Amino acid sequence: MAAQFESQSYDGFAHWMRLQAREELEHAMRLFDYVNRRGGRVVLQEIPCPPEEYGGRWTRSGTRSSTNRQ
Ligand SMILES: [Fe+2]
Numbered sequence: 001m002a003a004q005f006e007s008q009s010y011d012g013f014a015h016w017m018r019l020q021a022r023e024e025l026e027h028a029m030r031l032f033d034y035v036n037r038r039g040g041r042v043v044l045q046e047i048p049c050p051p052e053e054y055g056g057r058w059t060r061s062g063t064r065s066s067t068n069r070q
Contacts, residue, residue: 001054 002021005014035042 001050004053 002014002017005011005017032042
């Protein structure tokens with residue numbers, strides 16, 4: 001989502017999404033560390049790639065196009 005916002009020059013939203021991604025990575029690493037501490041073994045699996053675009057494109061006037069809504 002940060003990439004989409006950046007491509008649309010919504011730098012504030014892009015920054016916010018980067019912070020959220022970082023926070024979620026921290027959560028994942030806590031689980032990773034917990035499993036390792038408890039003697040388990042972390043096995044990473046493939047996840048689907050994110051959509052190229054979220055919810056259509058917003059315009060500067062606040063309207064949204066209808067392409068690629070998910
Ligand atoms: Fe989380």
